[in-house]
Amino acid sequence: MTQILVIGGGGMLGQKLAQRLSTENPFGPDARVTLFDLGFPSPSAAGEQIVGDIAAPTAAKALAARRPDLIFHLAAIVSGQAEADFALGWDVNLMASWALLNALKDEHDASEGQYRPRFVFASSIAVFGAPFPEKIDDEFLSAPLTSYGAQKAASELMVSDFSRKGYIDGLSLRLPTICVRPGKANAAASSFFSGIIREPLNGVEAVLPVADTVRHWHASPRAAAGFLTHAAQLDTARLKGRRALNMPGVSCTVAEQIEALRKAAGANTANLIKYRPDPTIDSIVQGWPRNFDTKRALTLGFKAETSFDDIIQAYLEDDFGR
Amino acid sequence: MTQILVIGGGGMLGQKLAQRLSTENPFGPDARVTLFDLGFPSPSAAGEQIVGDIAAPTAAKALAARRPDLIFHLAAIVSGQAEADFALGWDVNLMASWALLNALKDEHDASEGQYRPRFVFASSIAVFGAPFPEKIDDEFLSAPLTSYGAQKAASELMVSDFSRKGYIDGLSLRLPTICVRPGKANAAASSFFSGIIREPLNGVEAVLPVADTVRHWHASPRAAAGFLTHAAQLDTARLKGRRALNMPGVSCTVAEQIEALRKAAGANTANLIKYRPDPTIDSIVQGWPRNFDTKRALTLGFKAETSFDDIIQAYLEDDFGR
Numbered sequence: 070m071t072q073i074l075v076i077g078g079g080g081m082l083g084q085k086l087a088q089r090l091s092t093e094n095p096f097g098p099d100a101r102v103t104l105f106d107l108g109f110p111s112p113s114a115a116g117e118q119i120v121g122d123i124a125a126p127t128a129a130k131a132l133a134a135r136r137p138d139l140i141f142h143l144a145a146i147v148s149g150q151a152e153a154d155f156a157l158g159w160d161v162n163l164m165a166s167w168a169l170l171n172a173l174k175d176e177h178d179a180s181e182g183q184y185r186p187r188f189v190f191a192s193s194i195a196v197f198g199a200p201f202p203e204k205i206d207d208e209f210l211s212a213p214l215t216s217y218g219a220q221k222a223a224s225e226l227m228v229s230d231f232s233r234k235g236y237i238d239g240l241s242l243r244l245p246t247i248c249v250r251p252g253k254a255n256a257a258a259s260s261f262f263s264g265i266i267r268e269p270l271n272g273v274e275a276v277l278p279v280a281d282t283v284r285h286w287h288a289s290p291r292a293a294a295g296f297l298t299h300a301a302q303l304d305t306a307r308l309k310g311r312r313a314l315n316m317p318g319v320s321c322t323v324a325e326q327i328e329a330l331r332k333a334a335g336a337n338t339a340n341l342i343k344y345r346p347d348p349t350i351d352s353i354v355q356g357w358p359r360n361f362d363t364k365r366a367l368t369l370g371f372k373a374e375t376s377f378d379d380i381i382q383a384y385l386e387d388d389f390g391r
Numbered sequence: 392m393t394q395i396l397v398i399g400g401g402g403m404l405g406q407k408l409a410q411r412l413s414t415e416n417p418f419g420p421d422a423r424v425t426l427f428d429l430g431f432p433s434p435s436a437a438g439e440q441i442v443g444d445i446a447a448p449t450a451a452k453a454l455a456a457r458r459p460d461l462i463f464h465l466a467a468i469v470s471g472q473a474e475a476d477f478a479l480g481w482d483v484n485l486m487a488s489w490a491l492l493n494a495l496k497d498e499h500d501a502s503e504g505q506y507r508p509r510f511v512f513a514s515s516i517a518v519f520g521a522p523f524p525e526k527i528d529d530e531f532l533s534a535p536l537t538s539y540g541a542q543k544a545a546s547e548l549m550v551s552d553f554s555r556k557g558y559i560d561g562l563s564l565r566l567p568t569i570c571v572r573p574g575k576a577n578a579a580a581s582s583f584f585s586g587i588i589r590e591p592l593n594g595v596e597a598v599l600p601v602a603d604t605v606r607h608w609h610a611s612p613r614a615a616a617g618f619l620t621h622a623a624q625l626d627t628a629r630l631k632g633r634r635a636l637n638m639p640g641v642s643c644t645v646a647e648q649i650e651a652l653r654k655a656a657g658a659n660t661a662n663l664i665k666y667r668p669d670p671t672i673d674s675i676v677q678g679w680p681r682n683f684d685t686k687r688a689l690t691l692g693f694k695a696e697t698s699f700d701d702i703i704q705a706y707l708e709d710d711f712g713r
Contacts, residue, residue: 155556198632208524210532212551212633219552223545229534230541234477310520311534 071100074132076123076169077143078104078116081250082191085294086141087115095298096139105132106144124165133172136184139301142169143191147257148217152353155216162220166190170227174236188228188239189300192313194286196222196243197358204362207315214356229312238305242296245288245318245373248380251388258353262287265323266330266381269341270389278347281324284359288318289383292373299371307369317373319380320360329377333385393418396454398445398491399465400426400438403572404513407616408463409437417620418461427454428466446487455494458506461623464491465513469579470539474675477538484542488512492549496558510550510561511622514635516608518544518565519680526684529637536678547635554634560627564618567610567640567695570702573710580675584609587645588652588703591663592711600669603646606681610640611705614695621693629691639695641702642682651699655707 073090077083083104089095090102091114102116105128109118121128123144144165145151151158176184195218196211211222221243228239250263261278262285268275288296296316305312321329331339363371374380395412399405405426411417412424413436424438427450431440443450445466466487467473473480498506517540518533533544547563554561572585583600584607590597610618618638627634643651653661685693696702 202530208532210530211548212635213548214555214632216552216556219548223548226533226535226541226545226548230538233536234538310536313534 074137079106091115129168129172151217241313249384396459401428413437451490451494473539563635571706
């Protein structure tokens with residue numbers, strides 16, 4: 070019986086993952102799912118819910134002591150907040166990962182090497198910083214220009230080294246911006262990429278804080294949940310020691326996003342987007358990647374949408390009106 | 392009056408740097424040098440010596456409280472030892488850097504932003520892991536295959552992010568293997584690269600643990616001390632946010648090293664090298680870089696030797712017979 074732990078299970082992606090785990094049973098009907106987070110939007114049939122703070126001194130030890138077979142580590146302070154609160158960002162986004170990995174190593178050691186969980190870490194394309202080539206390939210350097218990106222990149226190094234030593238069997242997925250996020254806007258600087266689609270579809274005005282020439286890299290929540298479950302089942306020997314992977318996605322400009330919205334829902338809907346420049350968000354987003362060549366991930370079987378039309382369609386099917 | 396702190400000032404490179412600081416006075420005749428390390432080979436005219444452990448809880452705070460204008464952070468557990476003692480390597484090579492950077496940030500905050508020291512971090516080409524292109528360029532990814540390399544890469548991310556936020560003005564130098572090291576062999580897996588030159592020159596047999604086809608990237612201790620003082624005086628605005636730099640060096644095979652030794656000191660000397668394969672060292676070294684295109688560093692004015700002959704010459708001039 071596979072024991073699965075989702076750290077950050079109360080967040081948007083954690084909830085999508087939990088739903089997929091409970092409906093599609095990729096780890097068999099007997100798999101038991103535990104969700105850990107600061108809080109949860111609602112009671113869930115998808116698994117046991119534990120409320121706690123992964124950055125608390127005892128949290129990592131207590132979770133590791135359950136010896137889950139499979140751990141998804143999704144908990145993070147988002148980019149905008151990590152930029153505003155430097156100490157909090159490093160504490161949660163790096164030091165909590167560090168404590169967690171060490172707690173898992175302690176269990177590995179206590180089991181005389183028998184315990185070696187699969188560990189899937191949600192990293193981000195924020196590990197990359199400008200200037201970029203036209204397409205970022207699988208060998209391009211991590212030179213982040215945000216604290217969030219630096220924290221994710223440093224965590225990746227730990228996941229890889231703990232894995233190389235055999236304490237865990239881990240990998241890091243550099244997720245595109247997840248779009249269209251259901252629910253409310255959050256403090257991530259990337260929040261508007263979803264807002265300009267979601268709000269108009271729900272009949273509400275949305276603010277666009279950057280020029281519509283901004284190009285970015287997107288995948289739907291559905292695709293992201295698929296990346297995570299695929300990573301959990303991947304033969305990690307195929308990674309040949311390079312355990313951080315750029316995930317596939319759709320590269321498009323904000324203008325192309327808006328055009329896809331117009332096609333899906335009409336001009337009146339698209340006209341609900343109002344351009345109000347925000348220099349802070351603009352300067353963060355200018356440092357973000359725009360396009361990728363994700364050959365490795367595609368070869369390894371990771372799948373994303375191939376157009377922004379498909380991304381809007383996924384939102385309409387999975388989240389609209391719920 | 393410039394206050395200079397050299398953390399790891401008792402080590403080989405720290406001593407070379409201290410010597411250069413005291414003889415060449417690159418920061419003026421009034422500069423005051425403080426050396427910090429677990430121990431020192433001898434009393435020194437080069438500066439005040441403080442004995443302590445940078446990984447001790449109070450060490451970073453006490454050093455930061457002195458508000459040095461310029462800090463060289465050279466202290467590290469070497470690669471072989473970091474591989475053998477996982478916890479010690481991470482504690483010293485990453486967590487001590489973390490404590491130090493935070494202690495400097497606390498001083499920055501306490502001074503209301505007035506205090507912002509130059510911080511030169513000794514990183515390593517061990518941040519790179521195989522497979523490599525024929526020459527590693529300035530945009531190649533850090534995918535280390537040793538704990539030492541992972542710890543250095545994670546420290547670089549911190550140095551860059553603390554600098555981006557303005558708490559320090561830092562940069563990381565990815566040093567080639569330093570060769571020819573004076574003194575005794577150490578626990579670094581790279582120790583033999585110096586041993587096969589130094590021991591024969593001193594009439595002693597030396598063990599070569601890898602095939603002579605192994606190609607590697609070298610710079611002399613003299614060049615390395617020059618990298619450090621150059622970095623301390625560099626206009627960091629020229630780095631445009633990318634604060635980790637691959638240092639220049641000489642790419643050559645072990646066979647070419649041996650041929651240079653033969654040219655410098657004769658066949659009898661070169662014949663003192665005995666080939667005894669060591670699979671552990673071989674497997675570590677196979678994961679190391681062999682050649683670089685260090686355009687950025689050269690453009691920024693960093694200078695190294697251009698042949699292994701010159702590297703042997705630097706040893707003969709600076710260290711032989713001392």
